[in-house]
Amino acid sequence: MTGSAIVATGPDRLHAFRKAVDGCDRCALHRGRTRVCHGEGEAEAPLMVIVDPPRGEELAAGQAIAGADRALLQRMMASIGLTAAQVYVAPLVRCGPQGMDPEARVVADADALGACRAILGKEIDLVRPRMLLLMTHTPGALLAAVTRDAVAPDGGVERLRERVYELKGRPAIVSWPPSLLHNDSSRRREAQADLREVKRRLEG
């Protein structure tokens, strides 16, 4: 992607974007990569969900979110009436070496997070969601880097939930990552409350 301009518009714009990202070498994570875990969904999806860097399972599948986490996220979205076409899922980081343990997550350093944040920003511009839902372990790092809100970069989900931020001119809220919800009914209730707020705002 180095030096390549993304100029496509209309229905081809995401295809051109993903093709460009396939060649991205902006950070060291491109080494050992065999496939990119692209964002998934359609342009104009009203909601973009931002998820953590891939685990081995995502890298093997070439998906933004895979396996049990993917199934849970789909059920949660369905619970507030959102179809797959209404939800775009984008990862904070898209690459890592093949052959990782399925449960091990790519460790992204500041360089990788910064480089891939620029790609995420471009993706938001192309998809044009109405709002963003940050379901990552590290929402503070993203919000501190890209919003005008006063957020400590080390702010975790617990501290940052139940507020509305502005990210690229859109409302953004923080919730628990799907991987933390499988066996935690209390966090699951909080996540459902966050989703009801998403629904309320999308319908407003």
Ligand code: SF4
């Ligand atoms: S992780 Fe992101 S910035 Fe790094 S090489 Fe992959 S697409 Fe490019």
